Amino acid sequence: MIWNESRECISRDELIDLQGRRLVKLVKHMYYGTEYYRKKMQQQGIEPGDIHGLEDLDKLPFTTREDLENFCSFDTHTADVWSECAARTICMSGLSGRDKILAAYPYGLSAGAPGICSGAEKTGAAAVPFSISNSSKLAAMMKESGVTAVMCTPAYLMRIARMAEEYGLLEQLQLKTAICSAEPWQESARKQLQTKLGIRIYDIYGLGEFAEFGTAGECRFQNGMHVQEDYYIPEVIDPRTQRAVPDGQKGELVLTSLCNERIPLIRCRTADITSISHNRCRCGRTTARLERISGRTQQQLFIRGKQVSSGQLxxxxxxxxxxxxxxxxxxxxxxxxxxxxVLIGPDEPDGTLPADEEEAVKRRVAGAVRDIIGIMPNTIVAKQGKKRYFDGRKVTVIDKRTYN
Structure with missing residues (x-):
């Protein structure tokens, strides 16, 4: 199913023209309405009159995550864009107004979970919000409510599979589709979960500064994630030369938001590693497709002379x-x-690791990390007072070394 055929199947010439017009408008809006961007452009010797269309995009300076500290805003128009993007990615996976979609993400300052619910309702589907802190009751709730799809992280989907299996509910769930984002994972893990749950699992991509869930998403052919190019301009660059790389070659993803009026980001460097393809997809969509994120430019570590990526860990x-x-x-x-x-903590907010299992867990975790980095790590099981050290992700990697 294609939610918005006029935009998702637009001809490339029409799309480039639309992007160009929106870019020109955005640059004027930013230059005259945002002091920070105006100074940034002036430092590059650029004025709005220098930008005539998409062909002038590379004249504009990059934005980094550090630059984003100068902005913290949100409006209803941006919410409408995010809702539209979520609706498109939901339909890309084959879901429709007949489905019940579980949104299993944290409900806090992040706009992700509310955006999913808004997008689901836009398609006519029933949105089922669920806080991940209540996961002990999740499998039973999914069975009773007849949930047919879930949107969550890969790690949380693994938890759903474990719980359904533990409670003997695997065969009783009506689940047919999962849409996953927010964590890197491998194709082998996806295939394993698809077999275990008997469902199809789709990747989507998003960042909090853009459409947190729906900047890009997979269609039924699962051959790359379609970018919502009427809202976002994707580039893939060599992070060293800062020049565009050819289709199919890996590089750093750079995004420009064309319609986020309060968060106008031009050429934002995401630090995510991917490749891009502009070949037309068999689904009929004409938008560019991104390969699954394979790493980050800022994740390479050298530990006692050995190069390791945090993605490997x-x-x-x-x-x-x-x-x-x-x-x-x-x-x-x-x-x-x-x-x-390695600090090890329970995956439930109020949970604890069984005391009689701590040593076995520490040995297995230490072995898994040693196989990657080549040295034996020190493993510590977090006590109640140390839960503040975890930021909600399954794995967090921090380099505390200084090089004075």
Whole structure:
């Protein structure tokens, strides 16, 4: 199903013209309405009159996450854009107004979960908001309410599968589709979960500064994530040269938001590594497609001379599926020697790891990390007072070393 055929199947020439007009309007809006951007453009010697269309995009300066500290705003128009993007990605996965969609994300300052619910309702589907803090009752609730789809992180979908299996509910769920985002994962893990749950799982991409859930999403052919190009201009650049790379070549994803009036971001460097394809998809959509995010430009670590990505550590720890835990991996330097510490905490806000299992868990976690970094880490099980060290993600990697 295609939610908005006039935009998702627009001809490339029409799309480029639309993007160009919106870019020109956005640059004027930013230049005359935002002092920070005006100074940034003036430093580059650029004025609004220098931008005539999409062909002038590379004249504009990049935006970084550090720049975003100068902005903190939200409006109803931006909410409408995010709702539209969520509706499109929901329909891309084959869902419709007949479905019941569980939104299993944290409900806090993030606009992600409300955006999912708004997008689901836009399609006519029933939205079922569910706080991840109540996951002990999740499988039974899904059975009773007849949920047919779930939107969550890959790690949380693994938890759903475990709980359904534990309570003997796998065969009783009406689940047919899952849409996952917010965490890196491997194709092998997706295939394993698809087989276990008997469903199709789709990737979507989003950032809090853009459409948190729906900047891009997979269609039924699962051959890349379609970007909502009428709202966002994607570029993939070589992070060293800052120049565009050819289709199919990996680089850093750069996004420009064309319609977020209060958060006008031009050429925002996401630090996410992907590749792009402009070939027309078999589904009929003409929009560019992104490969699944394979890493981040800022995630490469050198530990005692060995290059390691935090994505490798995330993958290794997420594969310990039977251990219900979250992890904080800290890289430190003590007496001029690199050391690694892994803090292990329960994956439930009020939970604890069984005391009789702590040593076994520590050994398995240490072994998984050692296989990646080449040295034995120090593993610590977090007590009640240390839960503040976890930021809600399954795996957090922090480099605490200084190089003075």
């Amino acid at each position: 995330e993958t290794a720890l997420m594969q310990l599926e039977d251990i219900r835990a979250v992890y904080r991996v800290s890289v430190k330097r003590e007496h001029h020697l690199d050391t690694v510490e």
